[in-house]
Amino acid sequence: MREEPLLLAVHGQQLLTMRTPGRDEDLALGFLLGEGIVAAAGDVESMEFRAGDREAQRADELRVTLRAEPGALARSRLARTHEIRSSCGVCGVADPAALLESMPPLLPGVPKLPRARLPALVADLFGRQSLFAATGGCHGALVAQADGAVLGAGEDVGRHNALDKAIGQAARAGADFTAAVAVLSGRAGYDLVVKCLRVRLPVIASVSAPSSLAFDLCSAAGATLVGFVRGDRQVVYCGSGRLTD
Numbered sequence: 001m002r003e004e005p006l007l008l009a010v011h012g013q014q015l016l017t018m019r020t021p022g023r024d025e026d027l028a029l030g031f032l033l034g035e036g037i038v039a040a041a042g043d044v045e046s047m048e049f050r051a052g053d054r055e056a057q058r059a060d061e062l063r064v065t066l067r068a069e070p071g072a073l074a075r076s077r078l079a080r081t082h083e084i085r086s087s088c089g090v091c092g093v094a095d096p097a098a099l100l101e102s103m104p105p106l107l108p109g110v111p112k113l114p115r116a117r118l119p120a121l122v123a124d125l126f127g128r129q130s131l132f133a134a135t136g137g138c139h140g141a142l143v144a145q146a147d148g149a150v151l152g153a154g155e156d157v158g159r160h161n162a163l164d165k166a167i168g169q170a171a172r173a174g175a176d177f178t179a180a181v182a183v184l185s186g187r188a189g190y191d192l193v194v195k196c197l198r199v200r201l202p203v204i205a206s207v208s209a210p211s212s213l214a215f216d217l218c219s220a221a222g223a224t225l226v227g228f229v230r231g232d233r234q235v236v237y238c239g240s241g242r243l244t245d
Contacts, residue, residue, distance in 0.1 A: 001020065001131055001134075001135040001137055001138060002020055002021055004018070004019065004020075004052075004060065005017070005019075005059035005060065006019050006021075006024055006027070006059060006061070006062060007059045007060065007062070008028055008061075008062050009062070009063045009064065010032070010064045010078060011064075011066060011069070011070055011075075011078065013078040013079065015031075016059070017158065017161065018157065018158065019156055019157065019158060019161045020131065020138065020155070020156045020157045020158075020161070021060070023154070023165050023168075023169070024049060024060070025047050025049070025168070026154065026165045026166075026168030026169045026172065027154075027156075027161055027164045027165050027168060028062050028064055028164075028168065029041060029047075029164075029167075029168035029171055029172065030154075030163065030164030030167035030168030030169075030171065030195075031164045031168075032044065032064070033168070033171055033195075033198070033199050034163070034164060034194075034195030034196075034198055034199060035077050035195070035198070036073065036074065036077060036102065036103075037070060037077055037078060038066065038074070040171070041171040041172055042067070043067055043068070044065070044067070045066060045067045046064075046065045047064050047065075048062070048063045049061070049062050049063075050062075050063070073101065073102060100194070100197060100217065100220065100221060103198055103200075103221065104200060106197075106202045106222050106223055107178050107179075107202065108222060109241055109242060110179055110202065111145075111146035111179040111180070111202070111203065111242065112146065112242060112243075112244050113146045113181060113203055113224075113242055113244065114243075114244050114245070115234065115243050115244065115245060117148055118183075118205050118229045118234055119229060119230075119232065119234075120148060121142065121144055121181065121183045121205065121229075122183055122205070122207060122229050124142065124144070124148070124150060125140050125142040125153065126140070126185070128140065128142070128153045129155050129185065130155070132155065132185070137157070138155055138157050138162070139155070139156060139157070139158065139159035139161075139162045139184075139186055140153070140154065140155045140162050140184075140185040141153070141154050141159070141162040141163040141165070141183065141184050141185065141192075142154075142182070143166045143167060143169075143170040143175065143180055143201070144181050144183065145179065145180055145181070146179060146180070146181060146203075151169070151170035151173060151175040151180060152165070152166040152167060152168070152169030152170030152171075152172075152173065152175065153166050154166035154167075154168075154169065159184070159185070159186055159189075159192065160191055160195070162185070163182070163184065163192050163195055163196075164195070167195065167199055171199075177199045177200050177201050178200045178201075178202065180201055180203070181203040181204075181205060182196045182201045182203065182204045182205070183205050183206075184204070184205070184206040184207065185207055186206065186207060186208050187209050187210065187211065187227075188209070188210035188211065188214045188225065188227060189211050189214060190211050190213035190217060192204075192214075193210070193214040193217050193218060193223075194217060196223075197217060197218070197223060201223075202222075202224060202239075202242065203223070203224040203226070203239070203242055204218065204223060204224065204226070205226040205227075205229050205234075206226070206227050206228075206229065207229055208227065208228065209227050210225055210227050215237050215238065218237070218238050218239065219238045222239065223238070223239050224236070224238065224239030224240070224241075224242045224243065225238050226243075
């Protein structure tokens with residue numbers, strides 16, 4: 001399984017991540033959306049990929065041009081984020097409540113999702129993880145409609161990169177995140193949850209446990225958080241009103 005650096009250049013800021021090569025534009029768009037740096041896919045004017053050179057020790061680079069100058073909040077998020085990593089969403093933030101700063105409210109009760117569909121969504125995610133099947137060493141994420149139709153999926157050595165790829169692919173397809181579901185192959189850490197909430201994904205389901213901060217953020221935002229989705233088993237931590245029998 002390959003793990004190589006990618007340098008993301010956005011309006012004078014350079015952000016570095018280690019990722020599984022491929023679908024770098026989806027990764028970049030999902031990252032920008034999940035960090036609250038852009039509000040929609042249309043805010044990105046262009047992306048230009050430049051292949052790296054191992055002998056010269058130069059990483060692959062993706063240069064992103066936005067249609068408008070980033071606002072003060074977006075600039076501050078870019079300025080404090082020099083590495084794309086699992087903890088980057090909280091770098092320089094003293095108050096966890098600031099993670100949801102300027103986030104639009106979620107639609108209450110939307111979408112309505114049958115509980116029985118969650119295991120099927122997890123099975124769908126696992127069925128798309130060819131790298132995991134071959135190596136056992138990567139993460140996956142999926143964004144789907146409540147009826148099970150998949151909007152985006154991602155697989156990567158980094159769990160945050162996998163989610164960025166899924167969000168980016170779904171955004172490119174014009175997905176309505178406000179009525180969608182995110183499915184995570186591992187635990188629901190706050191870093192993944194805050195990305196979902198920033199794009200207004202109201203239902204987050206994971207194969208493993210959520211962290212306490214992830215629960216606090218979902219509870220405060222009015223989101224639905226489900227963990228340990230394994231076969232017929234699942235634990236609903238908050239937002240049960242969106243789930244139907």
